[in-house]
Amino acid sequence: MNRPELEGTAHLLDELDKKLMVVLRDGRTLIGYLRSVDQFANLVLHRTIERIHVGKEYGDIPRGVFIVRGENVVLLGEIDAQKEANLPLTQVSVDDILDAQRREQESKQDQQRLLTKALKERGLNLMPDLTHDDMF
Amino acid sequence: MADTSFRFGTDVSSDDNLLSPDEADCLEIEEEEYDALNDETFGALEDASGLDDWEQQHEQFAELAESSKNSERLENSLSKLSLGDTRYLFPISQDSVWSFTAPQNGENFSSSLLSNIHKASKTFTDSTSDSKSETHSDDTLTFFNTSTSPLPSFEKTSVIGNKLPKKVCTVEELERGLLQNRTKLHATQSAPSPVPPTVPPPQTLQSHSQTHLPPPPPPFGQHSVQGPPGRLPPGLPPLGVHHLRYFQHVHPNMPPGLVRLMPPAHYMQGTHTPPPPGLMHPPQFPLPHPFNFPPPPRIGNVHNLPHQNNRINHHNHQHHKNKTDMNNMRHRNEYIENKDEYAGLMSNREKQWLINIQLVQLNTGTPYFDDYYYTVFKERKAKNSKENQPPERNQRHNNRRNSDRQENQNTTLTPKIYTPLQFENSLGKLQCGSVTAPRKIIDMDIVTPEKDNENNSTSSRDTKKTKQLLLELEAFYSLILKAEDLRNPLYKSNMEKLCEIKQKQRLRELDLASTSEQKQEILKALREESEPLSENPHDYLMKVINGLFQDDKYISFLSIRKGKMLLLRILPYLTGDNFSNQLLDVWIKVFLSIPTVGRKDTAGDNLFLQLHPHFKRYIQSSNMKVILDIVSNLLEVLSPDNSRGTPISCLGKPPLHFIVTNKFGVSALASIFVRTEYLISTDRASEKQQTDWFNFVVCWAECLLVPKLVLVTPLEPVPPLFFHKHCSRIGNLAIDKMKLLEKWISDSS
Numbered sequence: 001m002n003r004p005e006l007e008g009t010a011h012l013l014d015e016l017d018k019k020l021m022v023v024l025r026d027g028r029t030l031i032g033y034l035r036s037v038d039q040f041a042n043l044v045l046h047r048t049i050e051r052i053h054v055g056k057e058y059g060d061i062p063r064g065v066f067i068v069r070g071e072n073v074v075l076l077g078e079i080d081a082q083k084e085a086n087l088p089l090t091q092v093s094v095d096d097i098l099d100a101q102r103r104e105q106e107s108k109q110d111q112q113r114l115l116t117k118a119l120k121e122r123g124l125n126l127m128p129d130l131t132h133d134d135m136f
Numbered sequence: 137m138a139d140t141s142f143r144f145g146t147d148v149s150s151d152d153n154l155l156s157p158d159e160a161d162c163l164e165i166e167e168e169e170y171d172a173l174n175d176e177t178f179g180a181l182e183d184a185s186g187l188d189d190w191e192q193q194h195e196q197f198a199e200l201a202e203s204s205k206n207s208e209r210l211e212n213s214l215s216k217l218s219l220g221d222t223r224y225l226f227p228i229s230q231d232s233v234w235s236f237t238a239p240q241n242g243e244n245f246s247s248s249l250l251s252n253i254h255k256a257s258k259t260f261t262d263s264t265s266d267s268k269s270e271t272h273s274d275d276t277l278t279f280f281n282t283s284t285s286p287l288p289s290f291e292k293t294s295v296i297g298n299k300l301p302k303k304v305c306t307v308e309e310l311e312r313g314l315l316q317n318r319t320k321l322h323a324t325q326s327a328p329s330p331v332p333p334t335v336p337p338p339q340t341l342q343s344h345s346q347t348h349l350p351p352p353p354p355p356f357g358q359h360s361v362q363g364p365p366g367r368l369p370p371g372l373p374p375l376g377v378h379h380l381r382y383f384q385h386v387h388p389n390m391p392p393g394l395v396r397l398m399p400p401a402h403y404m405q406g407t408h409t410p411p412p413p414g415l416m417h418p419p420q421f422p423l424p425h426p427f428n429f430p431p432p433p434r435i436g437n438v439h440n441l442p443h444q445n446n447r448i449n450h451h452n453h454q455h456h457k458n459k460t461d462m463n464n465m466r467h468r469n470e471y472i473e474n475k476d477e478y479a480g481l482m483s484n485r486e487k488q489w490l491i492n493i494q495l496v497q498l499n500t501g502t503p504y505f506d507d508y509y510y511t512v513f514k515e516r517k518a519k520n521s522k523e524n525q526p527p528e529r530n531q532r533h534n535n536r537r538n539s540d541r542q543e544n545q546n547t548t549l550t551p552k553i554y555t556p557l558q559f560e561n562s563l564g565k566l567q568c569g570s571v572t573a574p575r576k577i578i579d580m581d582i583v584t585p586e587k588d589n590e591n592n593s594t595s596s597r598d599t600k601k602t603k604q605l606l607l608e609l610e611a612f613y614s615l616i617l618k619a620e621d622l623r624n625p626l627y628k629s630n631m632e633k634l635c636e637i638k639q640k641q642r643l644r645e646l647d648l649a650s651t652s653e654q655k656q657e658i659l660k661a662l663r664e665e666s667e668p669l670s671e672n673p674h675d676y677l678m679k680v681i682n683g684l685f686q687d688d689k690y691i692s693f694l695s696i697r698k699g700k701m702l703l704l705r706i707l708p709y710l711t712g713d714n715f716s717n718q719l720l721d722v723w724i725k726v727f728l729s730i731p732t733v734g735r736k737d738t739a740g741d742n743l744f745l746q747l748h749p750h751f752k753r754y755i756q757s758s759n760m761k762v763i764l765d766i767v768s769n770l771l772e773v774l775s776p777d778n779s780r781g782t783p784i785s786c787l788g789k790p791p792l793h794f795i796v797t798n799k800f801g802v803s804a805l806a807s808i809f810v811r812t813e814y815l816i817s818t819d820r821a822s823e824k825q826q827t828d829w830f831n832f833v834v835c836w837a838e839c840l841l842v843p844k845l846v847l848v849t850p851l852e853p854v855p856p857l858f859f860h861k862h863c864s865r866i867g868n869l870a871i872d873k874m875k876l877l878e879k880w881i882s883d884s885s
Contacts, residue, residue, distance in 0.1 A: 003495075005498055006491075008510060013490060017478070017479040033478065035478060035482070036481055036486075037482075037490065039493045044481075
């Protein structure tokens with residue numbers, strides 16, 4: 001990509017066949033090899049796993065081949081193989097991590113409920129859905 | 137060198153291999169009996185036996201095809217072999233997450249997924265406790281090499297037909313054998329050349345019945361269809377099939393090894409022992425060199441498990457290294473090669489296509505509007521380099537660069553007029569879909585703040601006022617930007633281009649318009665747009681000045697930092713010749729604002745001090761009248777009538793009081809002092825003017841006497857000579873006052 005017009009740009013084609021971590025708009029984190037892209041930044045991910053992070057733990061769910069519509073991608077980044085090997089996080093089983101995730105979700109919902117209640121008492125009828133479109 | 141010989145997955149003579157699922161047997165048999173390239177083998181193939189074997193194989197495959205439950209299903213599963221990657225291509229380890237297997241034909245996706253997840257999680261948790269004890273040089277590789285079970289995946293997964301795993305095994309045996317050699321021949325891979333794409337196995341099987349080559353089959357021309365040469369989704373018999381036929385066609389002498397289903401061809405690239413001459417003649421063909429395509433997917437590598445590695449090592453005569461070294465090397469190679477199996481799915485043509493689309497999108501004729509920051513950045517960089525480089529070279533560079541840009545702009549995307557959704561008077565409910573709620577409807581509640589707290593009202597009024605001021609300042613800023621743009625050549629060229637593009641668009645619309653009314657409208661719009669805009673920076677600046685220095689608002693504007701910055705920004709453009717009247721007004725008002733704003737400014741970032749150079753420039757070119765105008769204003773006592781919102785502390789005192797406490801004010805006065813002296817000494821001041829001025833000086837000195845005033849010295853003190861010369865002119869200036877004045881504004885002492 002040594003064209004002068006592309007100077008100062010980053011291109012998804014430079015990320016082909018690399019192991020990438022992709023974060024989606026709904027909060028999911030996928031890790032897979034980028035095999036193909038198109039002009040809408042739709043991605044074809046190969047050997048994908050979905051990694052769920054809860055606190056200092058994580059769990060991987062193998063998913064296979066993913067085709068992700070470009071508009072749903074928040075960001076993506078290359079995975080450093082050495083750093084991946086030396087993660088400070090602990091890996092747990094899928095069941096455990098799903099449990100942990102559910103618990104975290106519940107606690108967040110509880111907090112949100114308390115918050116809306118408190119705000120209502122002060123006269124502000126906040127609808128969290130409207131303010132928090134997507135996860136990002 | 138026997139090891140560099142052709143090795144095919146199966147040995148021609150032993151048919152049993154094809155059906156035996158036991159890999160150990162497969163391996164051993166192939167290694168013992170396999171020896172493709174020596175003269176014996178080649179010689180043996182000269183007779184019909186080679187062809188027979190080929191035909192035999194074909195028969196077997198045909199049987200397989202029939203014997204499977206469903207020939208269609210076989211084809212489906214075979215084609216799915218490419219998708220069922222995890223089955224073979226993955227590091228086999230069942231323990232690893234990557235050993236997830238794709239769902240089978242007709243199976244429920246979720247159930248298989250769940251079962252696999254459970255499997256994966258269980259085995260993984262088991263293995264993690266085990267693998268900790270392992271000491272492997274490369275941590276990531278342990279992941280892939282901890283399996284102890286041979287060929288795990290496909291043995292455990294449900295298979296479509298009984299024959300399928302055997303067939304799979306067959307393919308793998310072949311490849312494994314091939315791969316042994318290829319890993320050694322790795323060094324001598326030649327550059328890939330366009331190579332015929334693959335044909336799915338069933339078809340090739342059938343086509344084997346033809347001994348004569350068809351004319352170069354269509355796939356050879358369809359470069360666009362297939363990926364890079366040699367790149368196959370693994371699982372499909374590699375490309376060599378076609379080549380085999382070619383070899384056959386050209387050289388009947390070819391060894392039997394070549395006339396096989398599996399491609400020996402690619403191994404030739406690394407072959408050091410020259411094969412029989414017949415094999416080295418591909419260049420004659422219009423076909424791409426069969427030897428030159430890159431190594432096909434190393435399917436077999438996956439199954440080179442540690443224990444197998446050992447066995448393979450024994451047979452590797454070339455590499456008499458340490459076994460563990462070899463293993464590690466092979467692990468790494470396999471690791472890398474595992475990744476490469478799917479690498480290059482996007483061909484260069486596809487990448488180029490994508491880049492071209494994006495370049496067209498990038499190429500708007502008006503980068504100054506569409507990509508302002510990058511364009512300006514490039515301009516500045518170019519200017520810097522221009523300064524550094526000698527001018528001659530620059531001209532050449534510029535010409536080249538300009539021509540490049542023009543060439544690129546030929547392929548520009550015409551901007552499509554995009555009107556977003558209109559919501560006014562819309563029928564039906566409006567949707568605001570998101571990822572979590574795709575069909576969400578907008579529902580707004582009117583929220584009014586509670587009026588419990590009275591304290592809020594005053595502060596809210598203040599904030600509202602500030603916001604209003606800020607909004608107006610924003611408007612002035614945009615006017616200034618417009619004025620600055622009009623002087624910018626980059627803007628002008630881009631603007632012209634934009635007008636051109638708009639005109640073209642209108643013309644296009646004209647062509648497309650169906651009714652005459654529409655055409656009239658478009659013509660009208662075209663006429664309006666094509667009138668050259670005669671915009672004048674001067675007008676914009678006038679608007680800004682008039683707006684900023686309205687009588688009742690200028691103090692509020694100057695009390696906000698943004699207002700001061702705005703003033704600083706326009707001052708360079710206000711040259712004496714164009715804006716003389718306005719400048720006087722501006723400076724008077726600035727001084728009049730000092731009482732209110734001065735303290736805050738001093739406490740803040742002292743922006744007023746930056747006004748000094750501008751004022752100095754102005755005063756150096758002004759006459760006595762102007763000076764007197766200014767100073768007379770300074771003596772007028774501030775009253776509530778003059779300006780609304782005068783703080784109580786300012787009332788009843790002349791602005792001079794406050795100016796002498798303000799550094800900018802004092803500096804300005806000092807500049808005035810110097811200028812007046814100059815004017816008087818050059819006879820440009822009338823008697824009356826001089827008298828008025830002298831009176832002012834006396835008042836000024838008296839101001840200094842006011843107690844409790846924190847006086848400051850000017851930025852540029854008056855030179856003592858000047859001072860004395862001037863004061864000598866003043867008749868009614870008492871000595872003590874003069875001394876005081878001297879102390880504060882002059883250099884002496």
